Amino acid sequence: MDDLGRALRTWRDRLEPASVGIPHKGPRRAPGLRREELAVLAGISIEYVVRLEQGRAAKPSAQVCTALSRALQLSDAEYAHLMRLAGHPADPHRVPRLIPGSVHRLLERLESHPLAVYDATWQLLHWNPLFAATFGDPTAIGEDHRNLLLMQFEGMPSPVRFGREERAAFEESVVADLRATTSRYPGDPDVAALIARLRRVPRFRELWAGASVAEHQSGHKVVEHPEIGAIDLDSDVLTTQGSNLRVVVYTPRPGTDARSKLDFLAAMGTQNLAPGRG
Template structure:
């Protein structure tokens, strides 16, 4: 369902599987955000990453991620704030090429004493998103428009 909704998350280096890389490396995205939603999402992601660096101060993978993200001026700006918190939720509108806009709420569920996180996307009530997701559950990633 993720691939059908957001697009194929696989890639040569797995970057599309990282919300941080996706957000700060300006990868093509079906997600549409207002300027305020984008700013809040980015602030929350960076504060969450800073919390992760506190839990794993010597982890070379975390250090490599921070180094890679530091190529982004926006990331550097937010990193300099030194905010620490956990990312919990964000509204999203997915611009889907086959079914149109899908309004979603995303919530991050965590387990106490563990680093396990589960991102749950739910259709925003009153938007028609539920029926679009049901259609995507049927068609998957196939294209419904003819290609000429």
């Protein structure tokens, strides 16, 4: 953690405040960003930034590393280095969780839509503000529960409304997708642990026994928002080459008022629902 702290301080010191939209307000005692500025940009507490830089914090999560990387404007090589220092090394036998700069650029260009990035086990890694405003802020629940399959089969509260046939089709699709992941990463203990946990649920065991293999590519969602009611959305899954990340893009369903509702949410900001299922 000492190496991680030194790296964070170096990257923070080199970043010009103006490059991240912080206006110049007179001379600074030190170059680069202040700790409190990095904390705001990364969406974490200043106390946690201090502990990280002093090597006193426990291993930061992959999502915290991603937030720090974006705030510090790290290159892909620096981001990978940050992940290794934090105990998340890339391994060809493990499910990739690094989000490359090219994906972040894509997300920025599609910011008028709710967006989320999942790994190949459907663990939520990243989301944009409109996703949080539409489906609920994922930080309201622990990382252990930010897996789409666990949310679906363990019955966590969700603002997504399914018809019976839609629910069945969605569950069949994501289970078949998970089976494809098992053959890509047969030695990943996290994959085995996830399946063991899911097998406690009768519905998952039933679908898993069917041995279907497929990729989850699209779906239809109706989100029941507490302020503005039903939002009718289509979801499309873009899978990145090599890393098998799932970029889920939610678009207004044609012939509905979903676009105007998304515009309203973009202005209103995050609300406190549990995050929805992809």
